[in-house]
Amino acid sequence: MTIEAARTGLAGALASRSYTASELLGVMSARLLKDGQTVFAGVGIPLLAAILAQKTHAPGLTILFEGGVIGPFVEAGKLPPSTNEQRCTRRANMLVSITEVLLMLQRGYVDVGFMGGAQIDRYGNLNSSFIGDPANPKIRLPGTGGGNDIASLADMIVAMKHEKRRFVEKVDFITSPGFINGGRTRAEAGLPAGGMFRVVTDLGILGFDEENREMMVLALHPGVTAADIKANTGFELPVPADVPTTEAPAMEELAILRELDPEQLYTA
Template sequence: MTTETTPEAAPDPTVTRAEYCVIACAEAWRDNGEVLASPMGLIPALGARLAKRTFSPDLLLTDGEAMLVGLDGRPEGWLPYRRHLTMVTGGRRHVMMGASQIDRYGNQNISCIGDWQRPARQLLGVRGAPVNTLNNPVSYWIPRHSPRVFVERVDMISGVGYDHATGPYHHLPRVVTDLAVLDFATPDHRMRLASVHPGVSVADVRAATGFELAVEGEVPTTREPSAEELRLIREVVDPQGLRNREVRG
């Protein structure tokens, strides 16, 4: 049983955990082509902006309302709601959402904790999660990897996982957390540990997960950022260092 990883090269000690998370989120949009990147949250937004500046220049970025924006954040085009919905329902958008709960097949809950008829806690509500997950690729960003989030069974399905999904556009590329990167690249689409961030062991991730993860051989470490990527993160996309408030090493 694999419990630790042996990286191919020693990680750069100056790279923070938050910066590895930005890199891992950016990788979600690699080779996506001209699709609408819809990051929800700070770290995913930094990742999308980094991806567009480097290996995914064709990405479309939005201000979250009705405008397409450029690398400097200035409006470059109008994205009316009807056009946005066309992209959603045709697989031309890749969303990175959050999750209050997520299970081994990628079912996501952002609606309530406890029984739906009498919940112990009310959350955001289902919102657009079913349409997102059935009609375009959806990845997830979870800043605190814990058994409370990674559960055996979600209390309510908001975003649809592989064991409930239908349709040609359903795809869950990856889940990024403050500990690791996970995907569903297994024959039955169970969640798999794809990489651990430097300083994190496989045992750490297993202990923070409420179900058995698929682990195949020696798990690699999350890739190192290049010198140019680090410069862009630190000087261009997040010069204020807000990333380190969300993820602390």
């Protein structure tokens, strides 16, 4: 079978799902979060996943916003457009300054950082700054915000679509560090804590081996094959012969996401 035929088959398999790729990202990401953790969540899928975790298996999860909101109150159908959205301060647990939130991160009180990116490489380095030559980029992206701080000091979960243009051999710019060049290079760069924990995509769940710190496949989503993963990755990505398959999103999980985002601003 050619790569093109494999992609056509994958597109058909994904289209037959009763949920969108973004809903799948939200559900699978939520399942990685644990009760009692403190998570630094960005808007969109990260926030949806964190709220879903709170409403299912992790009621004691604490959500932080970069803008200074601790424990934001998010009403169904009124998702904030940014982490500086002041409407989320109403009925929140606490409101502090951005500096105080980052101090919490630096002092080790944040368990998980949760974000996305335009590019990621085999060592989990993220690019959300620009695509192309730094002197003359093809595309300018939002940049770091607090992304570098979060990735430097906490365990990271990244949620993104699995495409060859995103999963690249080497990112055009390291906005948020993963394991740098693998091995001990992250610690040698002065970042002894944290690191990339999981990458959740619409094809599977990825982790990093303990020695070389290279990306590897931990599980495939229903209907996805090893060939699908390889066809959509821009570098060699090992897939174990006995790789497990994730459990498809439950109707309860999907119902919560759809109630939170009825207009599908983030889950389309």
